[in-house]
Every structure is written in structure tokens, then in C-alpha cells.
Amino acid sequence: MPAGPPIGEREREILTAIVETFIATGDPVGSRTLARSNKEGLSPATIRNVMADLADAGFLEQPHTSAGRVPSTEAYRYYVEQLTGKASLSQEDQGMIQDSLHGISDVQEFMERTSHVLSLISHNVGITVAIGGPKNALEHVYFSRLGDQKVLAVLVTRSGLVRDRILRLDLPQGDLDAAARFINENFRGWTMEAMRVELSRRLEQERSEYDRLMSSVEQLYRQGALTADESSQVVFVEGASNLVNGEQDRQRLQQLLQTLEEKQKIVELLGAYLDAKQEAVRVVIGLDEALPSMRNLVLIGAPARVGDDVMGSLAVIGPTRIDYQHTMTAVSYIARLFDKILNESE
């Protein structure tokens, strides 16, 4: 951390101005440009001095000697920290969001739309993730014999996600019903993880006095009817095409798109940075520390809550040059809406 405290009022103002003009134009910003746009009539020379200090402190970088300065990762962090966060969304934006998400009760579809809306409104990549892993709480299971050797297993979680699976198994419907009843009565509200532990304990213990019921349950269990592993996480990534303009280098662009295609990586990324406990929008600058292909990208995300449960997260990924204020407001707005809509349909 090179973050010494040489940040007086003037430094702060100039740094902010640099970040803002760089976000707006994309070109390195020089002292003269800055002097012109600055209210108080500071001369370029003065500004140069300040800029030199800021550069020493690690907030600014120079592509080359005679170019202007470019904000560093630190600079963005600082900039975001001192944002007021008071802005609100325009009427159109609000309307657009509401229209897109109106009247959907299916959680998956809702998530898909949400990622789409996030992408549209930020002009960047919109992402939604539902916790699908073992942490999820069970609401309901159901098994149905489909034909010879085939059983349909449906598993509904607290958050409203539905996971279905077709198993190769030959049990009469009666046994399936009994097994479902057993599980629903005993394990509603348990996390998948806890259920699996307890279940295998019981199966082990009662192995001697095996009855028909436990045998059905075991078969279903072995076939994965109750599994909710990583692969069953639900992830929607939308708007990757928006990144084409951002990354100049061909190869980098390709790697970046590849990374976004690997849903698993995305899940880990959000998981690592978005703390479920935190309430508000979180901004992560410097994603390349985790994923090298994500150079010059930032994550703006928030947990997705329904009531008190955290059911996943939603986020925007975009270039460091993103409009922070607007995106943060939008993410926060959508996160609240998410809760509101899904809650009332409950």
C-alpha cells in the first residue's frame, strides 16, 4: 500500500477531476486540459506539481513521458470511496427496469431478465448468480416414475429454485411417494449439505434393520436425486458483447470472453468478493488480481436477498472507465426491486 496521506483538499479535487475526465474521454489527461476545466483558476504549472505528487503517491501513471496521466487502480478506489452515492436513477431507467421485470414469478426467469436488464442499463456485462450449492435450503422434493427405468426427481429450494433430474432407477410409484414423504417431513428447511450428512448417517446406522422405505431412499440418494453440487448453480451472464469496445488487444479480448464463458469462474469471483452479510453495493477494483484476463475491469455488485435469505448475487462487470455513480445506483435499485418483487409473490 503506497497510500501515504498526502491528500489535502486540493489534491483530492484534482484527483477526482482527473478520474472523471479520464472516464469521460478515455485519453490520458494533461495539466493544460485540467487547468481549463478547473473552476478556480489554477495554472497548468501548479497542477503539474500536484500531479507529480499524486504520481509519487501511486495514484497516477504515465503511459510515456509526454502523455498525460492515467488514474491507477488506487485512484479509482479512492474515487469510489469518496463518491456521495446520493444520485438517483432517471425516470426512464426506472421505468425500463420495472417494465422488464414486471409480472414474473419464476425465479429462474426473473434472474435471466435481471441479468439482461443489468447489462442493458450499464451497457456492460450483467450477471446474476443463485446459490445452488450445498448451502441451499430444501423446501420440497418429488419423485415420479416416468417409464421403465426412469424416475423424475424434482427438488425445490427455499429460494424458489427448481432443480430437476432424470434418474435411471426402477421403483414403483408407491415407494417413490413414500420416500418423498419421508424426506419432506424430516428435512424441510435443512440445507442440502446437512441433509446429506444426516441421511448417510441414518442409512449407515440402520443398515441392519433396513426396511423398504430406507432402501428406496438409499437408491434415490445414490443416484444423486438429492445432490445440489456446483454444477447446479444457476448463472446468467449477459452482454459480453459490450466488452468488445473496451479491450483493444485481440488476444486479451478473446481470453476475457473465454473467462466469461466459464460460469464456474464467475461464480467463484462473485463468491470471493461479495459478502453475503453486507447490505449495500460493493465495488471491486482490480479484478485481475483474481483473474488475470480481467485486466482493467471492475465489479459492481450486491447480494440478492429475498426477505432475510440471501439467495445469490447480482453484479455488473465493466471497464475501470465505467460510470460508477450510475451503475452503483442502478445495481442498488435493482437489488431492492429484486427483493420486493420476489417477496410479494411469496
Place this chain on the structure above:
Amino acid sequence: MPAGPPIGEREREILTAIVETFIATGDPVGSRTLARSNKEGLSPATIRNVMADLADAGFLEQPHTSAGRVPSTEAYRYYVEQLTGKASLSQEDQGMIQDSLHGISDVQEFMERTSHVLSLISHNVGITVAIGGPKNALEHVYFSRLGDQKVLAVLVTRSGLVRDRILRLDLPQGDLDAAARFINENFRGWTMEAMRVELSRRLEQERSEYDRLMSSVEQLYRQGALTADESSQVVFVEGASNLVNGEQDRQRLQQLLQTLEEKQKIVELLGAYLDAKQEAVRVVIGLDEALPSMRNLVLIGAPARVGDDVMGSLAVIGPTRIDYQHTMTAVSYIARLFDKILNESE
């Protein structure tokens, strides 16, 4: 159609050679290069004459005067037509495919993996689509009360796809069971379309003598429990990042990626070109006729069958410069495997 028949043996050979070297190198091919690689010692001059004829016939194009020739859309079509199709897949490829698809019984997961494999093996975009529309045949429905005002509806189709939905509805489980039994008994094997027609006819007709059963059915019906519209189509598109190298123009690339993100467009595309009746692999050259952003792309696809049922299609989208032989063999191989694996798990 400029397709006169000036295609003698020599023309054919030279055209093929041009297409092949262009596919291999990506550079416009000139008469000298061709003369060198050609077995029979034809001089560049002779070849030039032939090339001029081919250009007149619309098979070749010239980026500019002093560049070589580039195959036209027609040329690719012709080239693909006269491919023998005898090639077979390498051992590694076969192994890789088998490993990736081994031991999956869930149709959706299988489709996802398949699109992934298609993308890996072709180094291009892999696509799988399951017919989700009204043409789909019903296998089984199931309703379950989840809590106040919430009902889970699960709908299994012949092809093994599972469609679930959460409805806002307040019916006791008993009524739900009765409704499910009614539908399963009367409509198993019907297409969704036919079922809906018949159902609304009956509801209309028996309106006078409404009983409790029909009332439940109607409520479910109205809430969309039995709907399988376009939005419930299942589409997997994988490997879009592979196109980055193909399209040079920034803006075009972006439009292209955008198009691929619109799943609906993709479904229409496959639907328009892949005839369910046809057995074999189909190659469509000149996709821009349907979707302007798909300039210089081709589609290599086949219907996905399970037994006698067509349950969707699988395809590769790549540049006109794709390795046709290899991709066609791969698609065909995977299509057969698709049938085989899903059939035996039936």
C-alpha cells in the same frame, strides 16, 4: 444464379485447390502458388485462364486487382457438394467426445455438454437447441402445493425435457392431484398445442356442468401451467469467443456477438435451415442472407434425434474458412452419439 456449367474436370480441380488453400492460409490465392502445389505441372498462365473463367462464372472474387482470388459463396457451396464425406474422426477426438458425454442422463445437462463439445472440437461456436415449442409431446405433468398461494408445476416432455414453473394459485393438494391425474390420463402423448386446443374446447363446452375438477384444471391452465411457448425453448450457445479471430472489423464483431446472445434469433436460424426430416448433416453457406451480422459465417448442423423423435438440433457456426470435412464428420458423429446415449438411458 450465375451458375453456368463451365465446370470441367480441370476447373473442378483448380476450384477445389483454391478453396482448400484459402481455407488453410486465409490469404487470397494467386496463380503461381497454385501452380506450385498442383500435381500436374500446369503453368501459372494456364491457371490464370481457368481462374478468369471461374471468376466470370461467379465462383471467385478479387479483393483488388493485384491480389489473388478468394472463393465466393457459390464456390464454397460447390466445394462442399463434391466432398466425399468419407473421412472419419481421429481416435483422440472420438475419445474426447465420449469422455465428455459419458454418463449423463439429464437431457438438459447433456445438451449443455454437447454444445461445449461441439465448440471444443470445431474451435468454433457450438449450439444445441431443443424444441420447446408447442410441437412438443407431453409425457407427464405434476403439481404440488408449496405454500400459501404457491404451486409448483412440472411438465415433462417426450424428449425428456423438464419444464417447471411456479404459479400463484391457491388450491389444496387434493385438487392438484386430481387435475394432474386427469391430464396425465387424457393427454399423454399429445402435443402441447393439440392439448391446449382440446382443453379449451372442453372447458368451453362443459361450462354449464362445471365440477370441481374442471375448475382446478381451468385455473391451472389460465396460470400457464401447461404453456410451452418459445420462451421455454432450451438453447445452449458455447464458444462465441472463438469468433474473435475471425472477424476483423470491431463493430461487426460486436454485432455478431450480440446476435449470438439473442437466443431467439438462433432458434429461428436453426429452425429455418435444419429440416427435421433430413437425416444427415446439412451445411448452410451464406448465413448473412438471413442475419446480416453473420457475414462470412456458415452453419453445419444436424437434427438431434432420440429414436424416431426429433427433439431439436445441434450445430456448429463458424467462418466460411472452416474445416468442412472435419466439422461435418464431428457433427455427424455427435448426432449419432446423442441418439445412442439418450436412447439407451430410456
Place this chain on the structure above:
DNA sequence: ATTAGCATTCCTAGCCTGAGAGTGCTAATG
């Protein structure tokens, strides 16, 4: 502490040029 002035550094766009590749035509050839 601030600013004006100035030499210096470095990138960029534009221009030019020469090499190279390919064509099309004409005339020679078997």
C-alpha cells in the same frame, strides 16, 4: 506558494517509396 518560460521528450499522422505479388494481354510454341 505560484506561475511563466523554455528546452526536451515522445508519440502520431501523414507522406513517400520500393518491393513484391498478381493480373491480363499478346505472341510464340508444340
Place this chain on the structure above:
DNA sequence: CATTAGCACTCTCAGGCTAGGAATGCTAAT
């Protein structure tokens, strides 16, 4: 008569070069 050699011509592309412009850092003046 089909094929080929020869040749003039066209066009692109990479490289080198230059002039202009934008910023900087330093020094000295205010």
C-alpha cells in the same frame, strides 16, 4: 488449338522519414 512465356501494368503493404503537437520537468521570476 490449347498451352505457355514474356512483359507491362496495377495495387497493396511495410518501412522510413518528417513535422506537428502535446506534456513534462526544471529554473527563475513574481
